[in-house]
Amino acid sequence: MGKVEREHGLALSSYKQPCLRRRLAVRMRARGVHGYAAYALLLDRMPDEYDLLLDALTINVTRFFRNPEAFALLRERVVPRLWAGAGPVTVWSAGCASGEEPYSIALLFAERARIGALNARLRIDATDLDPGVLEALRRAEYPAAAVEHVPPALLERFFTPGPPYRLDPVLARTVHPLVHDLTREPPPQPPYRLIVCRNVVIYFDRPTQERLFSRFADALAPGGLLMLGKVETLFGPARARFELEEPRERLFRLR
Ligand SMILES: C[S@@+](CC[C@H](N)C(=O)[O-])C[C@H]1O[C@@H](n2cnc3c(N)ncnc32)[C@H](O)[C@@H]1O
Incomplete structure (x- = not known):
């Protein structure tokens, strides 16, 4: 050093x-x-x-609704589609840091459904290499800067007033944290209907990214969706297995 x-x-x-x-x-x-x-x-x-x-x-920098346009797309086009079907809704937030990303996704579902129904149907696996950030995820308490982009109605309904703002523990139960190394370990509990992996693969070399993209494709249910970070690109053998659903927000659909 x-x-x-x-x-x-x-x-x-x-x-x-x-x-x-x-x-x-x-x-x-x-x-x-x-x-x-x-x-x-x-x-x-x-x-x-x-x-x-x-x-x-600064790798674990994150916040609720980071890149609000990506969450607008999830809110308007993805979450309604996933919730409309029957059966379990399985989501994987890969490289989830301290939980703001998976909890933001949980909040989008909470806008549409009763919390009891969510607990019965929705499972969001939230994985990260770093056990320290998962501890923060489990606490589910956030400073004002982290919740800045949370829509006011959701902030009022699902958080205790803060700072720190504490997420509703019943809603938090839809998120399942797990220490997991994306470069070495297989996806935790496939099949998934949505995999969100943002601002993580950018730190990996090209062969590692290619391997990971193939793993994501294998882990998705037919027609399942993959969202990467705004500056991340899908390439390698897995690319041909996906349709581009929305280029700006890096959203892909498994063929
Ligand atoms: C910049 S944060 C992204 C958080 C969130 N996805 C977002 O976009 O707001 C990157 C996270 O990836 C995690 N990470 C780095 N290498 C990893 C690996 N090999 N396996 C799993 N997670 C990893 C870091 O610990 C960090 O929490």
């Missing part, structure tokens, strides 16, 4: 140590290297990795 600070001016020591170690572990796993020494060598060889490491230090 000292080497990185001296040579590259990253103020690593100004970060909390457990957080920093978790972040470095995320990057080392994404690159498949073991140990700080090996990682330092990789940093020397691959200048791009510095940017990714920097990003990694």
Whole structure:
């Protein structure tokens, strides 16, 4: 770490140590290297990795309804379609960070259905590599900045007044947290009707992304939907298995 600070001016020591170690572990796993020494060598060889490491230090940045246009699309076109059918509605929020993304999806369903019906039919698997962020997800308490984009009616109905704003524990029960490494582990409980994986694959190298996209395709029910982050692209062998449903919001439908 000292080497990185001296040579590259990253103020690593100004970060909390457990957080920093978790972040470095995320990057080392994404690159498949073991140990700080090996990682330092990789940093020397691959200048791009510095940017990714920097990003990694803020990697768990998220908020409710992040990129509101993506959630508008889910609200208007996706959630009604999923809820209209019969049977279980299975969703996977992959790389869910501290829960704002899966809980935002739960809120979109809560707008349309009674909470009892939701608990009977809706299951949102929320997975992340980082156990620390899943602890925050379980607490389901958020500062004002995190809930800034929550529509006021939903904020009033499903949160206790804050800060911290606490999500309705009954609604929170539709979200099932699990520590899970997207680069190594198979999807937790397929088939899914919707997989949302935003602002995560960008940290992985190309072969890892391609493998992951194929896994997503395998894990979707026929006609199932995949949403990536705004700057992420679907490529590789899995691309041919999807129709482009909405280019701006990176929404794809399994053929
Ligand atoms: C920038 S956040 C994205 C949160 C949310 N999806 C959003 O867009 O608001 C990226 C998350 O991916 C997680 N992550 C990084 N590598 C991962 C991996 N190999 N498997 C699962 N999650 C990973 C990080 O821990 C972090 O919480």
